[in-house]
Amino acid sequence: MTHATQILDVRRGTTLSLTDPTELAVFTFLARYTGSTWANYKLDMKVYLGWCMAHDVKPLEAQRGHLELYTRWLEETISPKTHRKLTPATVSRRLGTVILFYKYAAIDDYIGKNPAAAVSRPKVDHAQQRTPFLPPLAFAAVLRESRSMGPMAHATVALLGMTGLRVAEACSLNVESVGVDGGYEVIRYIGKGNKGATTPLPVPVMHAVHAAIGPRTTGPLLLNRWGNRMTQACAARVVRTAMKRAGLDTDCTPHGLRRTFCTSGLLQGVPLRKMQVAMRHANPSTTALYDKSGDNLATHAAHEVAGYLSSMAG
Numbered sequence: 001m002t003h004a005t006q007i008l009d010v011r012r013g014t015t016l017s018l019t020d021p022t023e024l025a026v027f028t029f030l031a032r033y034t035g036s037t038w039a040n041y042k043l044d045m046k047v048y049l050g051w052c053m054a055h056d057v058k059p060l061e062a063q064r065g066h067l068e069l070y071t072r073w074l075e076e077t078i079s080p081k082t083h084r085k086l087t088p089a090t091v092s093r094r095l096g097t098v099i100l101f102y103k104y105a106a107i108d109d110y111i112g113k114n115p116a117a118a119v120s121r122p123k124v125d126h127a128q129q130r131t132p133f134l135p136p137l138a139f140a141a142v143l144r145e146s147r148s149m150g151p152m153a154h155a156t157v158a159l160l161g162m163t164g165l166r167v168a169e170a171c172s173l174n175v176e177s178v179g180v181d182g183g184y185e186v187i188r189y190i191g192k193g194n195k196g197a198t199t200p201l202p203v204p205v206m207h208a209v210h211a212a213i214g215p216r217t218t219g220p221l222l223l224n225r226w227g228n229r230m231t232q233a234c235a236a237r238v239v240r241t242a243m244k245r246a247g248l249d250t251d252c253t254p255h256g257l258r259r260t261f262c263t264s265g266l267l268q269g270v271p272l273r274k275m276q277v278a279m280r281h282a283n284p285s286t287t288a289l290y291d292k293s294g295d296n297l298a299t300h301a302a303h304e305v306a307g308y309l310s311s312m313a314g
Contacts, residue, residue, distance in 0.1 A: 022049075022059050025110040029101050034194050036168055044097035060111050062102075067119045071095055075122070092121045132252040133259035134161070134243075136267065141246040146238070149245070152223055153238045155212035156230065158205045159222075160239070160254050164261035164279055165199065166192065167232045167254035173221040175213050191280055199278075262290040 026045055033041055051073060052059050057066050074091045078084065086094075102116040134142060139161050146157035159170045169189050177187045184200045187209075191197035201209060212221060220229035230238075235254050243252060252260075258279075265275045276287040 021110060025060060025105050025108070026101070028108060029104050032104070035192070037192070040093075041097050041100075044094045045101060047094060048098045048101075060105065062115050064115045064118055067095075067098065067116055070098070071119070071122065088122050095119070096121050132250050132256045133263055134248070134250070134252055134256065136264050138246070138248055138250075139257070139260050139264070142239075142242045142248065145245040146242040149238070149242060151208070151211040151214070152230065153242065155205075155208040156222055156235050156238050157242055157257065158208040160235070160257035161260050162202060162205050163187075163199050164258050165189075166258060167235050169197075170254075171222060171230050171232055171235055175216050175218055175221055177221060178209060178213070195280075197280060259290050262287065 026049070030038060030042055030045070048070065049059060051057075051070055052062070052066075055066075055069075071091070074086060074094055077086050079086055079090075099116040099119060099121065102111070102114050105111045106114040143154075143157055143161065146153045156170065159165050159173075160167065169191055173187060173189055177189055178201070179186055179188060181198060181200075185206050186198050186200050188196070188198050209221065212223075222230035222235070224230050224234045232254070239252070239254050239257065243250060262275055262279055265278065266272070270278075272284055272287060276284045279287050279290065281287045
């Protein structure tokens with residue numbers, strides 16, 4: 001078997017001579033995806049192929065027992081970033097990629113029997129997962145601080161937190177992405193799954209975007225300090241800096257601002273269906289996972305129950 005790094009350490013679009021069945025199975029699996037999904041699946045497959053190499057397992061000859069052992073190995077793996085064991089969500093995602101790989105390997109006739117057919121992904125308690133977001137007042141403080149950091153920082157925070165864009169989508173925007181539709185200013189872009197999307201610009205976001213564009217008529221909408229297109233890592237630094245300036249001790253990421261957008265909408269009484277459309281989720285259950293309004297102490301049901309019971313006591 002070709003070493004994992006030899007299989008996957010190539011750039012997308014490279015012309016390859018795929019003579020090894022494992023190489024062909026892996027690359028035809030990854031070829032189904034684009035963007036961040038492709039990058040994440042590539043990383044997950046690299047981890048799995050590395051495990052196979054270390055344990056002398058041929059991926060196309062793996063059995064269910066091998067995948068169960070791989071799952072146990074993932075659960076005991078220490079992340080080099082956090083120096084802690086991988087979270088259940090990460091274990092589930094990485095195993096899920098491998099399960100999907102074998103599903104398509106069976107469909108494409110690279111294997112005769114799917115070894116992952118009876119393998120279950122670990123249960124993930126989404127309510128217990130650390131998915132930081134900013135309560136409305138905290139986001140307002142971050143937005144205020146981002147304004148003092150300059151028009152690019154302000155537009156970045158506004159787009160992420162007040163329209164719910166994914167960070168990759170925000171960084172992909174061009175000046176030409178801004179247009180008008182039905183009397184509303186909008187941004188048009190390619191979203192997740194390579195699907196075209198249109199999002200209206202609320203007045204505060206519109207002002208922030210126009211300030212970032214200035215006199216420019218073309219090129220990237222969001223720029224870094226050197227005048228180049230803002231990267232996702234740069235956007236993350238902008239968010240961290242704004243939170244630090246606002247005095248917030250949290251690890252909220254750009255994606256956390258997307259959760260902030262969803263949670264704030266639901267707190268304001270926006271119906272779940274409308275938030276699902278705004279978040280561009282195929283399934284409302286996905287939108288519900290982004291809803292952190294249940295964690296809001298100010299709206300906890302205990303206040304209403306206690307008020308009712310205390311009124312009975314006189």
